[in-house]
Amino acid sequence: MSPEYSSSLRRKIDEVVARYPKKGAALLPILHFVQREVGCIAVEEERFVAQALGLRPMKVREVVTFYTMFLRRPVGKYHLQVCSNLSCSLLGAGPLLDYLQQKLGIGIGETTADGRFTLSTAECLGACEQAPCLMVNFDYHGQLDREKIDQILERLE
């Protein structure tokens, strides 16, 4: 195993594996922990996780590429994910996404040059009563308009 991963991560892996009757079942939770520590699941992380769980690296790659939340490349410090599904679109998610692109000077899927912000769209985030909404990392922000977006970004800067 690569020495770069923290000992707390290794302890966490053992703890999570113990919850399941089969080791491989711990794959998703462990990928979440590794991504949190490293920032993404690149080839090296795939190998590390495969080894920890006794899986072939290809099994890990299959899973990483299937689920949208696993990132194969690092994103900015703040990952802004704007819901582009129906309830949010009805209430103006489209124009707000344009506003964010213009304000940050990046397109969808891009990261600002200073590495602070990555902008993405997401399918329904399960917060339709707060439409239009977005996630900043794992924090939800709803009932968005331009002023609210300005305030959110100011607080992050």
Next chain:
Amino acid sequence: MDENVLTQHFGVEGLFRIEVYLGQGGYRAVEKALKQMTPAAVLDEVKRASLRGRGGAGFPAGVKWGFVPQDVPKPRYLCVNADEGEPGTFKDRYLMNHNPHLLLEGTIITSYAVGIHAAFIYVRGEYENVALRLESAIAEAYRDGYLGKNILRTGFDLDVAVHRGAGAYICGEETALLESLEGKRGHPRLKPPFPASIGLFQCPTVINNVETLSNIPFIVQNGADWFIKKGLPKDGGTRIFGVSGMVKKPGIYELPLGTKLRTIIFDHAGGMKDGKQLKAVIPGGMSAPILTADEIDLPMDFDSLAGAGSMLGSAAVIVIDRETSILDVLKAVAKFYSHESCGQCTPCRIGTAWINKIVKRLARGAGEQDDIDSIIRLASNIKGKTLCPLGDAAALPILSICQKFRRELEGYLPHA
């Protein structure tokens, strides 16, 4: 409102903490079930209560439990479906955030009734904060003897763990959820065998939605007859409707099953926002075929909506106004299913991608004369031809939009 069952204590501050929950009468249903009832008596009460699944399919919960064989020498599992991905749906997030112990109580009683000693709560990956809240509730329940070994000194053991998904709508489908819990891609399994006999780790498994399980403590406490009176004879209890879109007061509304759609939109959700006019409603999450403005006098229950060619699904009501173009609605639907098709079955993988491509072409003003017919043909070729219900979930709303709003869509064809 004394109609409320599931949400009645939502206003109580700190309800998510076990001390506060106990102060509101929490965990008394667990005491009653484990100390005064046999597992068979609990199962019987839930069957009589006509509790139908709140995830979308509406299958009677008690009947589902009854399918689990008790004579197989394998462990049995409970999976709580908290994947909540159906667009328009957000009720389970409220239930877990406000009242995580209610879900745990339902989980404990269900496990007792079916002879289960390990349960997993599969929470969609985006709900990280919900997962953390559930994990602290679980820790409290272990500490106070409601989980773990020898619960309340009755000899019953149960372990519960949270398992987070990672962004895949398909994992709300029960067999895809099992695959995902086993650490694989969420590819649905062929049924039969059904999860009740061969489920998680090839063992008998019950899979129930968060709202379904949150009803169980009330059935145990108040009885099946009381529960049926809260809803309809074949459809017991209340339902949490999630209303979103162009209404004044979007949010969750707990109401008796059979409440009219018009009442939900115009009385509870405050009517249309900014004086806009109603055009259409999606009554049960995005997979539910669309209803036009003159179809909203329907009672919101499984059978009435099925009779109208739609479905109650997850009871997520999305309200669409006349200024919104139906093509924009179709665009959102087509994009969603093409993104979320798991790729396993060809008709769904290719069909949803083609439909999305054609709809995008229409939106660019570059449509071709037979595009609407092509969409209908493609959707019809998905319907009924896939392993799991995602195929139908994509095809049916698309077909309903093309049929009910054909004239408006034709207006987007060049030279029309």
